[in-house]
Amino acid sequence: MNVLRIALKEMKIVREVRMLVFMLATPVLLILILGTALSSAFNGSTAIGDIRVLYHDSGTEPALTEQWQAFTQEAQRSSGMLFEQAKEGMNGQQEVRNNRYTGYVEIDGNGINYEGNSRNSIENGIVQGMLSAFTDRYRLSAAAAKIDPEYESKPFIAEDGGRGYVLEASIQGARQPGSLDYFSIAVTTMIILYSALTAGGLIDSERKRNTAQRLLASPVTKAEIFAGKILGTLAINAVFVIIVVLISKYMFNAYWGENPIMVFLVLFTEILFALSLGLGISYVLKGNAAGAVIMVIIQLAAFFGGGYTPVASTTGFMREAATYSPLHWSNEALLQLIYSSNGSAAMQAMMLNVGFSVLLLAIAMISMRRREGL
Structure with a gap:
């Protein structure tokens, strides 16, 4: 009962406006600022210009011409690429050199020949990849027709009815965190680590207010005082963390996964740590030396553990130092x-947090116990 009374007394910290601002407003603002300012580090998108391809078809291979027409129509419809047939007297290579087209395709009895514009490397690479896929498809269809002539009358790609002899399937890549997703995790774990400053003053504040002796004179033991202060501080920090997670989820649409119980268990063990x-x-x-050392540890853990910028792509010393950051344990565990x-x-992060705790x-x-007072 004494433990609960002491715990409730510690939870009355919510009446302090400065603590409320630090534990709620600070992480929300940090998530917004860092998630917006560093969004380019997670975007990875590159602007691509218009892709225009000039081609000339001699018409000596009717089967190839037929599949080429189907390919160009599908490419124009799905990707917006523009395929233009060269007019009579037009020099395709010269048009590409003059940067009017991304590339030039020559279709004749010897197959397909492509000449790309080296000044548009990204667009040129896209065209080369698509042409490589097309030629592979054509070789497959030609080989299939030799085995069974009926394949010539079937579409190359399987349609809804399943008439084709090639079935295309794509694999959905794993979801990756965006900037707001990442910093919702990183800022939450970093703010939790700052609660070490509050914990460092739990007992020291009693000494400074000259209430330590009164506590010892009351009918409570040191163990009850110790347990009550830990329980109350743990509970209030857990409430703050839940609120921050919910704000980031519903205000910034941050993704916290489909297993909230495990997520909160990781966060709660970090609070305990x-x-x-x-x-x-x-x-x-x-005295002040304890607060200074705690602040240094927090700053180093945040810097090397990905509190301010992702460390997944770092190498060398930064990568090695990150493995010793308690913030990195929790961040990596939550991302995984x-x-x-x-x-x-x-589970590994929780065991580390609980073990060190x-x-x-x-x-x-x-x-x-060795001290006479608290």
Whole structure:
């Protein structure tokens, strides 16, 4: 009962406006600012100009001409590429050199010959890829016709009725986080780590207010005081984290996956780790030194752990240092859980958080017992 009373007393921190602003307004603003300012790092899109292809068909291969016409019509309809037949007397190679077309295709009895514009490398690469796919299809259809002449009367690609002899299927790629998705995770975990500063002052604040001796004179034990303060701070931080997650989900449309229970378990174990970190350091060091050390640890963990910018593409020292950041454990676990349904990464992060929490809390409890006061 004493533990609950102390826990409720710690939860009354919600009446402090500055704490409410820091725990709610700060992460929401950071998600918006970082997610908007660094959106280009997640976009990866490149502007592509108009793709115009000039071609000349000698008409010596009727089967090839027929499939070429079907290919150009489909390409124009689905991708917006423009295929123009060269007029009589027009020099296709010269038109490409003059940058009027992306490439020139020559169709004759020897097959297909393509000459691309090197000044438009992206557009030229797209055309080359499509032409390579087309020639592979044509070779397949020609080989199939030799085996069974009936294939000549069937469409190349299977239609709704299943009449074709080639069935095309595409594989949907795994969903990737956008800028707001990523920073909703990164900022949430980073703000949780800042709660170590609050935890570092849980006991020290009692000493500064000269209430530590009163607590010890009351009919409560040191263990009850310790447990009550941890329980109350853990509960209030958990409430703040849930609110931040819901705001990011419904205000910014951030994706938090289909397993919210595991997501919140990872976040809650990180809260426990942050509180244990603050308490452990506050007992090893005293006064302002503890706060300074906690702040340095938080800043280093945020910098190397992806709090301000993604670290997935980094190499060398930055990549190696990230593996030792407690923020990186949680961020990587949440990304794996949300976008790959990888529960093992989440379990590993939770075990690390809980393991270090037990160690740090043990240090704090042993130090408390050795002291005469709190």
